[in-house]
Amino acid sequence: MPHTIKNVALAGASGNVGARVLTALLDLGFNVTVLTRTAKPFPTAARVEVVDFTSVESLSAALVGQDAVIDTTFSPEVETPLRLIDAAAEAGVYRFITSDFGLDPELPGIHDMPVFGRKKVSYEAVKKQAAQNRLTYTLVACGAFLDWSLSTGFMGLDFQGKKASIYGDGNNVVPWSTLEDVGTATANILLHPEETLNRPVYVHSVYMSQNQIFDATKAVLGSEGWEVKHNNMEPLLAQAMTDLKTGNISAATFEVQIQYCLATKALAHPWAKDDNPLLALQEWDLEKVKALIKSIAQKSN
Structure with a gap:
């Protein structure tokens, strides 16, 4: 029997991804309950429920009657997503969308990166619940x-x-997606529960290399006067791993791991399966990318 999803609980709705997901859900007419730690303003069309994210019982009570839960929380700790998954299973929620939003989780090496440890734990947890027929996931x-x-x-x-x-070398072509496109795709998953059942979905705004984006930037801002530095990613990754072990941790410790993946074809490349058509996304052309660069550059002045 096909499932119809109407009631959706969203965690992390004030974040970069969550805010776009919230907008897209409301635009599609879903009944949205925002789960939040403290009372704060959200669009009036959304119901807001203050919950204790440290308590499975509090979360589960808030999720009774929900058809889907979307986790868009971002933080290093793994307890919050695990509690959300457990609470969703206990409350009888049908679909859980994890806070992944990144590279291909099926590729060997991706979830072995410490920066993706939270995503790995969440993926293993929803697969375990799905194997026990307690919920489905995307x-x-x-x-x-x-x-x-x-x-x-x-x-x-x-x-x-x-x-x-x-x-x-800057030549590795990888998927890039705007936050708005991610929000649109995430909401549209719930319109296609059977086609997106228990699997990753693969979306993108563009497939481009860093050099291609740099070329587009030079076309917008002018090609003269640029100072270019090429980074050997192997020693940078090794230093990041050392810093993790010694506790000498900064934002760069985690950023370097992602940048290493984006520079490495075995870890990041165009999707073999592309769900753009299913999830109502259209690939951007070069002129649209240039327009985005121009807009962001103007705001940075």
């Missing part, structure tokens, strides 16, 4: 966040300073 593989990576410097492009930090 993961969203979207590559790296295109707009976020450009605006935060994670891409390695400094628009104001005209500096480019290239990871490896």
